[in-house]
Amino acid sequence: MALPAGPPNRLLNTYRILAEPLRHMPRWIQRYGDPFLLKTVNGDVVMTAKPELVKQIFAGNPLKFEPFGVKAIAPLVGAGSVFTLTGQRHLRERKLLMPPFHGRRMRDYGDHMAEVTRSATRSLDGDRLCIQDLGQRISLEVIVRTVFGVTEAERVGQYCRAVGEVVSRVHPAFLFMPFLQREFAGLGPFAKFQRTDRHFDGLLDDQIARTRQRGEGADILSLLLSARYEDDSPMSDEDIKSELRTLLVAGHETTAIAIAWAIDLLHRAPHKLSKVLEELSSFGSEPTPAELESAPYLEAVCKEALRLFPVVTEVMRTLNDDFELGGRTIPAGASLSASMLMLHRRPDLYDDPDRFEPERFIDARLAPHEFAPFGGGHRRCIGAAFALFEMKVVLGTLLSTHSFFLDSTAANSPVRRNVTIAPKDGVPVLVKRRRP
Numbered sequence: 001m002a003l004p005a006g007p008p009n010r011l012l013n014t015y016r017i018l019a020e021p022l023r024h025m026p027r028w029i030q031r032y033g034d035p036f037l038l039k040t041v042n043g044d045v046v047m048t049a050k051p052e053l054v055k056q057i058f059a060g061n062p063l064k065f066e067p068f069g070v071k072a073i074a075p076l077v078g079a080g081s082v083f084t085l086t087g088q089r090h091l092r093e094r095k096l097l098m099p100p101f102h103g104r105r106m107r108d109y110g111d112h113m114a115e116v117t118r119s120a121t122r123s124l125d126g127d128r129l130c131i132q133d134l135g136q137r138i139s140l141e142v143i144v145r146t147v148f149g150v151t152e153a154e155r156v157g158q159y160c161r162a163v164g165e166v167v168s169r170v171h172p173a174f175l176f177m178p179f180l181q182r183e184f185a186g187l188g189p190f191a192k193f194q195r196t197d198r199h200f201d202g203l204l205d206d207q208i209a210r211t212r213q214r215g216e217g218a219d220i221l222s223l224l225l226s227a228r229y230e231d232d233s234p235m236s237d238e239d240i241k242s243e244l245r246t247l248l249v250a251g252h253e254t255t256a257i258a259i260a261w262a263i264d265l266l267h268r269a270p271h272k273l274s275k276v277l278e279e280l281s282s283f284g285s286e287p288t289p290a291e292l293e294s295a296p297y298l299e300a301v302c303k304e305a306l307r308l309f310p311v312v313t314e315v316m317r318t319l320n321d322d323f324e325l326g327g328r329t330i331p332a333g334a335s336l337s338a339s340m341l342m343l344h345r346r347p348d349l350y351d352d353p354d355r356f357e358p359e360r361f362i363d364a365r366l367a368p369h370e371f372a373p374f375g376g377g378h379r380r381c382i383g384a385a386f387a388l389f390e391m392k393v394v395l396g397t398l399l400s401t402h403s404f405f406l407d408s409t410a411a412n413s414p415v416r417r418n419v420t421i422a423p424k425d426g427v428p429v430l431v432k433r434r435r436p
């Protein structure tokens with residue numbers, strides 16, 4: 001049993017992988033080889049960007065893996081979340097969560113996605129804003145409407161505000177130091193978080209009660225209420241609330257960041273922008289979600305943005321048993337990390353890998369362990385089809401109705417936001433309405 005070599009300083013490694021992964025990952029691979037060992041303050045992580053090793057990780061026995069470092073988000077998502085569940089319970093829960101996200105169902109959600117985008121941008125003309133903020137407002141409202149099933153404008157606003165308040169009360173101190181998850185006579189940051197969170201929890205209870213009363217609809221909450229485990233039992237309300245929170249946390253900021261990267265990259269490559277605008281022009285000023293879904297160049301732009309900046313940069317698993325990786329036995333207790341950031345920039349998979357070149361995805365035949373912005377195996381993103389569809393509908397709608405002018409022509413550097421990498425300034429732009 002032998003762990004590979006790697007940089008020795010735990011504290012410095014943790015700082016470097018969090019602060020500047022694109023700078024340090026290539027250096028480490030060059031110096032120590034692939035895989036290499038990254039000692040971090042959260043334990044020993046064997047990192048790889050080799051397709052054949054990524055494949056082994058994705059194909060590994062789910063029962064040998066625990067999720068990595070998820071305790072931190074437990075206060076946000078609750079105990080019954082696919083994020084935090086392990087082993088058979090995780091697999092059982094995924095079986096119930098996946099059918100509502102099946103590709104076919106996306107069509108039901110497309111109209112919401114387009115309408116939310118249009119109403120968020122209708123009055124914009126000559127305004128300055130950050131694409132990531134705009135994307136976040138849109139993706140939050142999309143989740144409130146399609147996942148929670150809230151449709152009345154006033155209540156949608158109430159749910160979006162409640163989420164904003166909860167998010168504003170989240171403090172890294174109690175997330176990363178769980179012993180601070182105590183009320184301290186109602187004065188500490190955790191107590192303040194809990195107060196806003198209880199309000200949000202009440203709203204979820206209310207929506208569950210209304211959905212039961214109304215009967216089945218197309219929204220994901222309603223599908224979860226009618227879903228049954230193999231023994232024919234339903235999900236408990238607590239578990240449903242946990243999964244609604246999970247979908248919100250997993251699907252809201254990630255999609256907004258991906259859209260921000262796509263706008264940023266497109267507007268630094270005028271030829272690619274013209275190409276996508278030409279494709280969109282055949283649909284008129286109000287393209288339908290079905291038209292946007294089947295626009296090949298738009299899809300290639302979204303995939304290329306996810307390739308260069310895969311939002312979630314590493315897919316991590318902690319071992320509860322020894323694991324064979326590339327002929328080496330990695331001991332239980334260590335973690336494995338498939339680095340999407342480095343995998344997606346391999347010159348043997350992608351020509352001129354640092355270049356924004358959507359054309360490479362037209363008729364591309366890439367294996368799931370060669371292009372993996374949504375991870376892989378038993379924890380692959382449940383919302384992958386939803387997210388890619390939303391990217392296409394939101395991006396296509398934005399570009400059809402508005403022109404965007406970047407505030408800065410300098411390359412936008414990635415910064416770490418928890419497990420994601422986002423454009424440093426959220427992509428500040430001047431927005432102008434397109435004239436017919």
Ligand code: HEM
Pocket residue numbers: 082083094246247248250251252254255258310311312315316373374375376377378379380381382383384386387388
């Ligand atoms: C561009 C947007 C998104 C990206 C890049 C993304 C990426 C990922 C990645 C890399 C994982 C971990 C996969 C693994 O460990 O193998 C993940 C997990 C997950 N994602 Fe996404 N995601 C996105 C949007 C969404 C959306 C919109 C939803 C739902 C509304 C969603 C729901 C989930 C869930 C529930 C998990 C946990 C799955 C599990 O642990 O079994 N994601 N996502």
